[in-house]
Amino acid sequence: METLTGREIVGVYLFLKSREEELDDVLTKLMMRMEKSLYSKLSIEEFERLPDLYSSNVDVFEEKG
Numbered sequence: 001m002e003t004l005t006g007r008e009i010v011g012v013y014l015f016l017k018s019r020e021e022e023l024d025d026v027l028t029k030l031m032m033r034m035e036k037s038l039y040s041k042l043s044i045e046e047f048e049r050l051p052d053l054y055s056s057n058v059d060v061f062e063e064k065g
Contacts, residue, residue, distance in 0.1 A: 006061025010054050013038060 004012070016023060016031040023031065038047060046053065046060055053060055 006059045007054065007057070009034065010038070010050055010060060014051060014054055 013031065013034040016027060016034070020028070020031065038050070042050075042060055050060070
């Protein structure tokens with residue numbers, strides 16, 4: 001199986017989050033695991049700006065230097 005890029009992970013998370021009410025148990029658990037992982041890797045500001053960062057083609061997992 002291929003590994004997802006940071007931007008792909010954010011895209012899938014945003015897709016699932018926007019359809020949260022329609023998700024079955026498996027996808028709800030996946031979304032919750034992704035959210036927990038994103039919370040642990042991003043600042044509060046970055047997490048709150050995920051849709052804007054994704055739209056701007058920003059990889060939030062890229063090393064900050």
